[in-house]
Amino acid sequence: MRKGGDVIIDIEGRSAAEIADSLRTLIERGALRPGDALPPVRTLAEHLGVNRNTAVSAYRQLMNAGVVITLGRGGTRVAGASTVAQEGFAADTALRDIGTGNPDPSRIPDPSLALASIARRPVLYGEPVIDPELARSAHDWMSADLPAETPMRITVTSGAADAVERLLAQALTRDDAVALEDPCFLTSIHTVRVAGYRPVPVPIDDEGMTVAGLRAALEQGVRAVICTPRAQNPTGASLTERRAAELREVLREHPYVLVIEDDHYSLLSQLPYHSLIGPEHRRWALVRSVSKFLGPDMCLAVTASDPETAERLAMRLTPGTTWVSHLLQRLVHALATDPEIVAGIRAAGAHYAARNAAFAGLLTAEGVPTRSGDGLNVWVPLGAPARAVSEQLMRRGWLARPGDEFALDGTEASDHLRLTVHDLDDADLQKLATDLGAAVRTVLEQSRALGGAWTSEMR
Known part of the structure; x- marks a missing residue:
């Protein structure tokens, strides 16, 4: 029932997972609607006879999944259908x-001529998932910016968001902590929240991810770090050589934390690439998509990673989209290697x-x-x-x-x-x-x- 504007309901459970499942069921059945206030943490804990931290963990699970939102003094409320903003044009506005x-469409290359050159024999089941020409050029592109003689393998996914989602899924379980830049790229927020991971903010300044922020996140037990080395979205910050070296030094003590670098701006960037992936780091991935310079509809990203991460990423591709269309791979290769x-x-x-x-x-x-x-x-x-x-x-x-x-x-x-x-x-x-x-x-x-x-x- 509802009383005094607050929702008083029969929430059940003794563990955080049970409480979260109970609340999710009430929301799905309409007993709780978007905007409804949930009981304060202390009230919920007393009502269920559980530790306050258990109630906090239950709310955190729901918040990370985008089911509820926290409004500070405004309390915790049921989220609407979409709680994360998306990139792109706003609908139905005269403003x-x-x-x-978005990139400028007039500066996205015309693919029509390249399309005529890629028609070849069809690709069948069991063939290599990466087109050989793209594999060679991608290897050269990625290895040029990684420490010399670093063991690496190339994987192709349907864009950077697909790569990051699968990289996290092969390394993490629900409620694991992930270090994210703050402020953060909208897609990264959405990916972490929907998967039920726990975002840990790392502040950004003019030189990129801060050293103190990364150190604090590692002390909180993050199992993955997502960093934008250049053209950080939304701030435009890029790692300097000095800052990258300082971050690598911090990560030296955490070689098995998965470091994902999303170098989304790559060929468009006016600045050099500086990495926080050190030569001795064991779990890492460098992701470069083509959407910013070949167009958002060109859903392809190249990932270079350590061999173990690459193997696990390939396994994550197996149950779903087992490969990215070879026609698309050939088109990307034709465009990205055309000098003009x-x-x-x-x-x-x-x-x-x-x-x-x-x-x-x-x-x-x-x-x-x-x-x-x-x-x-x-x-x-x-x-x-x-x-x-x-x-x-x-x-x-x-x-x-x-x-x-x-x-x-x-x-x-x-x-x-x-x-x-x-x-x-x-x-x-x-x-x-x-x-x-x-x-x-x-x-x-x-x-x-x-x-x-x-x-x-x-x-």
Whole structure:
């Protein structure tokens, strides 16, 4: 029954798993609906006669699976149908969408000519799962950035998200801890949450994953670390040579923790690749997809990993999609080895960097100091609550993406926006910078009028 706006229900169980299953059943049967408040941890523990940590673990399992959300002082509530934002265009909006995270379609290579060159004999069951030409070029591509003489094997999956999901699944069990960058790539948040792993945030600064943050995560017993060495999404940060060396030193004491590097920007990046995978690390994987430069629909990623991880990853492929289409593999190889297309990819990367730098300069001139990192987006520090600023931008015709969506802990209001602006012309760049500067000033003026605090209404 319901009383006083709080849900009082017959939750059962003595262990965390039993309590979580009981709550999940109530949610699935409609006894609890999206937005309903769950009992406080202390109340639930007393009601069931269990330790408080047991109740905490039950809620954490449901939160990691995306079934419930924690709102700080707002308590724990049943999540809606979709609790993780997704990349791409917003549906049904008349506003100018500047939060898509998409590459410029005009800078994605035309595959039509390459398609005509890849038609060969059909591939049958039992043949090698990796096309030989792609295997050779992928090996050269990946080994060039790994420590010399590092034993490695190549695996091909249906994109980076597929690779990361399968890599985690072959190494972890439910409720295992995974170190994630904070703020974090949306797909990584979704992958970890749906699989029921426990995300452990590692802060990001201008040089990438912080040393203190990684050390703290390892002390909490993480069994895997997911790191973006270049063009971290959403911040645009990239590992420096110094920071990478410091992180490798921390990981030397944890050689069997699975380190996954998602180098999603690879050929587009304007910065050198620095790895936190040391020559003596035993469990590792470097993942490079082609979606940012050959198009999001080109669902293919190449993974280089230690032989044991590669063997386990191959086993994870066996029950489902046993191989990526050889037609797609041949197409990727044809495009990625065409000198003219590679030059176009390099030019696209330079274009993204130049447009983002130009916008950062315009914002700085408007009183919103901003640095452009690497990648498709610009991470804008506002000095004001992002959701309030994004609401002001909506009134001016822009649909922005607040940093709250990328945070692992949603209890604190973000003061950043992640904007995709590389496809705006000079006039629109200036207009957006002017409107954003005005929006920030409006929000700060409202804050001062309310005593200088970020109120719940502003969040």
